[in-house]
Amino acid sequence: MGISKEPLPVKLFLAIMYVDESDKKQALELFTKKYGPIEREYGPLSVNQFTDYYTNEMGTNISKLYLVFSNLVQRSLLPSIKNFTNSIELQFGNSEERKVNLDPGYISNDKMVLATTKDFYHRLYLGDGIYGEVTLHYRQGKYRYFSWTYPDYKEREVQKFLEQARAKLVRITRKESTNNEIVTGSGNAH
Secondary structure, eight states, X not given: OOOOOOOXXXXXXXXXXXXXXXXXXXXXXXXXXXXXXXXXXXXXXEGGGTOSTTHHHHOSOOEEEEEEEEEEEOGGGHHHHHXXXXXXXXXXXXXXXXXXXXXXXXXXXXXXXXXXXXXXXXXXXEETTEEEEEEEEEETTEEEEOTTXXXXXXXXXXXXXXXXXXXXXXXXXXXXXXXXXXXXXXXXXX
């Protein structure tokens, strides 16, 4: 029988789509005030090279920036983080016309998960109206995608960026587990 336990903390991830640099900057200031400093970023990339899904809502000159944060978080916080990003989006527009689109998620040792408000067959309900989607999985030294993975996350350069963040997470969690070894009465560490 398996015994339930808290999973290891994860790297917080955020992708932000925007048209105006000042909107992006203000939205990120709100996010970093709550969740801490940015550790690394990749981009921006042009969203329109991957999809026209957001064109009616945001226009044709949409940029996307990928961010990883310094502070580790518990996975269970993902629904509250997504609801917080939704509140930021509403500050810069409304439910039909966004000026910024923030997609939070996390990077663990074996996967990259994105939060969403939309249910579908490959998404699991996490609570508070939020679902989680495993967007990429890590195997044999690199990220791999699924049939449902968004086109930009299939790009090798985006995956390399995420792999670098994953590598740092692995170093941190290995160091913490080494520093917090459980010592039994016999003096043996487990």
